Amino acid sequence: MGRCRRHIAILVVLLLSMLLQTAGTPARADDTRISIHDIQFSDDPAGDSPCAGQVVHTDGIVTAIYRAGYVISEPAGGPWSGIYVYDPDHLPAAGDFVQITARVAEYYGMTELSDVTAYATLSTGYALPPPVVATCEEAGSEPYEGVLMATGPVTVTTPSVGYGEWVIEDAIGSLRIAGQSDLWYLPQAGDSLSFVQGILFYSFGEYKLAPRGDEDLGAPAPTPFALHGTIVTPNEIITNGYILIRGQQIDGIASARPADMPVIETGGVIYPGLVNAHDHPQYNVFPALRFDQTFSNRYEWQESETYSDFRRRVDALTSAGLDCEMWKYAEVRALLAGNTTQQGAFYSDYWDCYAHPRMLVRNPERINRTIRDEIFPLRLSESSRDTLHERVQNGAYSAVMVHLSEGTDAESNEEFAIWNEWGLLPASVIIHGIPYDTDEFRAMHDAGASLVWSPRSNLQLYGETANPVAAMEENVRVSLAPDWCPSGSYDILRELKVADEWNRTMLGGTLSDEDLVQMVTINPAAQMDMDERLGKIAPGYLADLVVVAGDASDPHRTLVEATPRDVQLVLVGGEPLYGVKPLMQSILGNDAGEPISVCGESRRIRVALDAASIPGSDQTLSAIIDSLLAVDPGILPLDPCQAYRQWLPAIGLNIIQ
Numbered sequence: 001m002g003r004c005r006r007h008i009a010i011l012v013v014l015l016l017s018m019l020l021q022t023a024g025t026p027a028r029a030d031d032t033r034i035s036i037h038d039i040q041f042s043d044d045p046a047g048d049s050p051c052a053g054q055v056v057h058t059d060g061i062v063t064a065i066y067r068a069g070y071v072i073s074e075p076a077g078g079p080w081s082g083i084y085v086y087d088p089d090h091l092p093a094a095g096d097f098v099q100i101t102a103r104v105a106e107y108y109g110m111t112e113l114s115d116v117t118a119y120a121t122l123s124t125g126y127a128l129p130p131p132v133v134a135t136c137e138e139a140g141s142e143p144y145e146g147v148l149m150a151t152g153p154v155t156v157t158t159p160s161v162g163y164g165e166w167v168i169e170d171a172i173g174s175l176r177i178a179g180q181s182d183l184w185y186l187p188q189a190g191d192s193l194s195f196v197q198g199i200l201f202y203s204f205g206e207y208k209l210a211p212r213g214d215e216d217l218g219a220p221a222p223t224p225f226a227l228h229g230t231i232v233t234p235n236e237i238i239t240n241g242y243i244l245i246r247g248q249q250i251d252g253i254a255s256a257r258p259a260d261m262p263v264i265e266t267g268g269v270i271y272p273g274l275v276n277a278h279d280h281p282q283y284n285v286f287p288a289l290r291f292d293q294t295f296s297n298r299y300e301w302q303e304s305e306t307y308s309d310f311r312r313r314v315d316a317l318t319s320a321g322l323d324c325e326m327w328k329y330a331e332v333r334a335l336l337a338g339n340t341t342q343q344g345a346f347y348s349d350y351w352d353c354y355a356h357p358r359m360l361v362r363n364p365e366r367i368n369r370t371i372r373d374e375i376f377p378l379r380l381s382e383s384s385r386d387t388l389h390e391r392v393q394n395g396a397y398s399a400v401m402v403h404l405s406e407g408t409d410a411e412s413n414e415e416f417a418i419w420n421e422w423g424l425l426p427a428s429v430i431i432h433g434i435p436y437d438t439d440e441f442r443a444m445h446d447a448g449a450s451l452v453w454s455p456r457s458n459l460q461l462y463g464e465t466a467n468p469v470a471a472m473e474e475n476v477r478v479s480l481a482p483d484w485c486p487s488g489s490y491d492i493l494r495e496l497k498v499a500d501e502w503n504r505t506m507l508g509g510t511l512s513d514e515d516l517v518q519m520v521t522i523n524p525a526a527q528m529d530m531d532e533r534l535g536k537i538a539p540g541y542l543a544d545l546v547v548v549a550g551d552a553s554d555p556h557r558t559l560v561e562a563t564p565r566d567v568q569l570v571l572v573g574g575e576p577l578y579g580v581k582p583l584m585q586s587i588l589g590n591d592a593g594e595p596i597s598v599c600g601e602s603r604r605i606r607v608a609l610d611a612a613s614i615p616g617s618d619q620t621l622s623a624i625i626d627s628l629l630a631v632d633p634g635i636l637p638l639d640p641c642q643a644y645r646q647w648l649p650a651i652g653l654n655i656i657q
Helices: 001-006 008-019 036-040 305-319 323-336 382-394 410-421 438-447 455-462 468-473 490-505 513-518 524-526 556-563 580-590 621-631 642-651
Strands: 057-068 069-073 082-086 096-109 112-125 149-153 154-158 165-171 176-177 196-202 206-210 227-233 237-248 250-252 263-272 274-276 339-342 371-374 397-403 427-432 452-453 478-480 546-548 567-572 575-579 594-596 603-605
Touching: 036 057, 036 082, 036 176, 057 112, 057 196, 057 455, 069 382, 069 580, 082 096, 082 196, 096 371, 096 478, 112 196, 227 490, 227 513, 227 546, 227 556, 237 274, 263 274, 263 556, 263 567, 274 524, 305 621, 323 339, 323 575, 339 567, 339 575, 371 382, 382 490, 438 452, 438 468, 452 468, 452 524, 455 490, 468 478, 478 490, 478 524, 490 513, 490 556, 567 580, 575 580, 580 603, 594 621
Parallel strands: 082 112, 176 206, 227 263, 274 339, 371 397, 397 427, 427 452, 452 478
Antiparallel strands: 057 069, 057 096, 069 082, 096 112, 149 196, 154 165, 165 176, 196 206, 227 237, 237 250, 263 546, 546 567, 567 575, 575 603, 594 603
16 A cells, blocks of 8 residues: 555656657656556455555556456566556557556456556567466465466366356366457367466456457367368469368468368369458348439438338337347348358447357457447547547557448538548548549548448449549559448349449449459458458468359459359358358268258258357247248348349349349
8 A cells, every 4th residue: 555655646747747758668667666466466355456546657568458458467477466457548469568557446346457548568579477377266366366367177067157158167166257258169068178268357246267269278179171172362363272271260271182181172262251341230131222212312311201111120120129130130141142251240248149259250340349330420529539539549449430421412522521620531441432532532542541332322322332443543442342231232242243233334344353352352351450360361361261153264253243052151260151061061060050042052051059158049040030020021031032033123223233
């Protein structure tokens, strides 16, 4: 307690000086620093910090990053050496040595730092302190709160105790595993894990170990295998190649048949899983909105009776408690088109029913905490704009997915000028941008902004669409996305057809087939700051892959012309979720999923999971469909061929027939 009090006066001066510091490497002042040990150490039976309520200056090595904060530690580790920092405004990397000024708080019994008023990275690349190895019983105690811990070997006793948490035990005691991070591993009762490590948290009256990722679990590795076919990376074409898959990742690409793993003969062309940078999946259970006119901006059609009727249908499903079914139905439809990542999923918890990484397609906002969605950006308050600007500047947001200039009138164009005037253009991924020309695209390039092009929806609602060629001439990155079913394409493959026809008839064929393929693979992955793990076939990338039947001699064209009938296999994280029965069985055996008919052809899909920690994970696709039809018999058919027949007659624009 005394050490905290001695430094209060010094901290006031230090705080002012740190706020004036510019980027660089601030000098470490040991005579003003309060160690994490001094903040955490307590002989209070409740474990409260002697510095609770006080502003302190400290530093440490970042050992873990979570959605709303991170953990810092003394370099040597050990008891009382770590502390959680609630700080959504900064995003350090593991191994950063950071210096912060913040308030010590007791958050429901856990000591943490919050209200960060000064932050600086002193250096990077530090080795993390070694985890403290302890039994389950020893690990769950006050001295190790915020500390990197390891225990094992252990057995899973309870695969779910709610909120994504589960329980392990060793020969001496048990320990709860927190739901702080998404894990690919799904605990099953009786599983043996050689070790479990992570940061010790305290909440709801219990100590809980929070793994930082699957690398913190000594779980058995899945059997590796290889896919053989023509590989489109997408920037390189490799004929007669083998993609080596170990666990969730691509382990390598080989020209010779591997001898140490099973080989799946796809007989097709293998692409990165398609990435959709803009959608509203929860609405994709409904057929097209039947407007009899075009509009000047998005605010006009949102005031129409047609849209009001649509909203009533949405509300009927949500009022019936079918939100999860709506999301899953939409994600199944995405999988049928080889779409493995789909933007637009707003979720609440790590353990929710549809956005867990093992549940169907990937949700970018879930796996990348630096993505921010702004659907109605001009409604932001001044304080919200300031916070957004600060977080972009600090790197806490690397991609702001912003709906901007969705219309053809002067008001729509003015939205760009306002957003730019607010200083929010850097890191912006502008969705729509219909009226933009050279000046806007040049400003976007200078600020590092990019464009999401949704021609089908734009043409249906406004009769015009953005100019991707003008954007690319100014070196603005462009991706292609359907927007949503009510006015956009049924799926991402259909949107490729729209873009292709618009390119041939209105853009003079300026866009190459390779350009279009990049717009649904590496470009959207880069826009969402995930191009080091998604959108490409390369060692170390996630094994999100789609196999398409077609002409291997012209593979970029093959994808542009592909329909869901051509999709033969879809993997997410190395797991086959959808495909033709022979390919699914060649990887999974007889447990190859639920039968489904697509355009009159038999397919298999895996929707239900044996995952006690994910609510509703055991739902089958047939059960999901039945529950939706019971409330709204007019939902959009799941089968793409049926949906196309219902959907196209409502369109009045020849260019997108």
